[in-house]
Amino acid sequence: MMLLFAIIAGFILDLLIGDPRWLPHPICLIGNLISFLEKLLRSIVGKSSRGLLVGGAVLVILVLTFSFCIPFLLLAWAEKINPWLSFALETFMCYQIFATRCLREESMKVYTALRNNDLTDARMKLSWIVGRDTKELTKSEVTKGAVETVAENTADGIIAPMLYMFIGGAPLAFLYKGINTMDSMVGYKNDKYLYFGRCAAKLDDFANYIPARVAGLCMIVAAYLLSLDAKKAWKIFKRDRYNHLSPNSAMTESVTAGALHIQLGGGHFYFGKWVPKDTIGDDIRQVEPEDIVQTNNLMYMTAVLSILVFALIYLLELFIKS
Template sequence: MLASAARATGILLGWFADQALGDPRRWHPVAGFGTLALALERRLYRDARPAGVLYSATLVGGAVALGASAEVLGRRRPVVRMLLTAAATWTVLGGRSLAREAEAIADALDADDLPRAQSRVRNLVSRDPSVLDADGVARATVESVAENTSDAVVAPLLWGAVAGVPGLLGYRAANTLDAMVGYRNERYRQFGWASARLDDVLNWVPARLAGGLAVLCAPLVGGERSRSWRAIREQAPAHPSPNAGVVESAFAGALGVRLGGRNVYGGVVEDRGELGYGEPPRPADVARTNRLAAAVSLGAALTSAGIAAVIGRVRRR
């Protein structure tokens, strides 16, 4: 195997592994990283940005260093590099597990079991599910699938293509820290600032790739590319996140539903603007969202493998 093909092949193998197997049910490396991050937070926490910068730099830098060490092992052995890239890709992706959670919520809604649906949606969103009716749970699920398709699938694939195993592990570390401390509440407003900003930077390009793929795939779910593109241009800036707004508006336009609005996070109300031009999503729209997410995921895997192959050829020359 040529060295230029090792990274591209590893990315595709890791993507297929995630689609077939999902996350490991026990001993997941990301869960172990989260445990380490909690322990370090207890030691470093201060209500100050410098403490948060040190926290983020230590953990993300450590993940990148681990990935770089793995790349050294496969420097002259393309098959080893391919297998390491595949294992790292499978470890950091979350596409299949995301789809399974959405499917479980859709099943609960189809059975008119709102309490079960509210309980399951806690696995996807940080907003208060107790105030959500069936349509509210459906909206939360659609928004989460859209955003996490970018964060947990497109972004790691793209960073893996550009930077190999260090990119895969470093990105996943940064994204995990954002989910843990990147909140604008009293405890994390200062300490979590660095983690949140780093995640914004790392997701800027991937979010736009995810949005573009959603536009291209809109006809697969009965949508219109023009409406999806229009939603990005006109409505994405209203979202408080520079990246989630792009992806959620693209999905909303492609699905023909209206997302966004007022959400409650720990008693704090946040207005995320109006995204899309149709009616609010119904429970049946969750399955359509999963189909769109699967198409975007496949497109991202092929795109990333292509980028990795091109980078490999350029380096050989």
């Protein structure tokens, strides 16, 4: 029961205060670890495809070990001192794992720049939250980028870590964030990471498989609760949920596209290279900055709905065991 309270308290703290810039963030520490290990392993394994595959696999093992063991040992140490200290520490860990408010704030910076007709600033703000090249994007493309980022990260930035929290507490959620951070840093299909990042990318696909689908279904219900077009969201989800290079990313993007009557997806430049992608949704109307606001509302409702559903399942499981 203490885990349930820790998750809910962490979720509420994230909604209230987000991620203060002065506070060291564990995901940044994981990112620094990945950068350090990548340089070290590349210097050891060389440039052969086999060596890079082995180096990438070793990176995954080391990052997952650190990501899980450090919070696990800290919580075990706190539990020995006082159960309430362990509860407070796990609450703080859960709070740092969630990214709901941060995702909204960063995407709304893009929205504000677009509303001020400052496309240069909007492109720059978008570059902070996406991996694609943004310097030549049109206003519509910038808007789509922000909408897609919020929609996709609803799954892997909120619902996925939340689900893993309910299964294995903060340590398992940090393990997931280690996987997700590796994928965002080395999981690219370009010349540099095709072999070195393959293990991380495949593991991220596996770790997000169930959470992405849960997030998509919860988002359809959230669309209904927000009086958006839930019927269209369900239709596009069924039709376009695999219209992405990732097997998981289009789950929530397709729901968003359907609920808002817009078309997402399509090809983009990544590191100067054009990457073709299928479109998601029907081109019923032109995307507009207000769609960023609507997508954030959809993200918030999906997050609240998901934590309520997970909490009920958790309590039901406790009741059955008792």
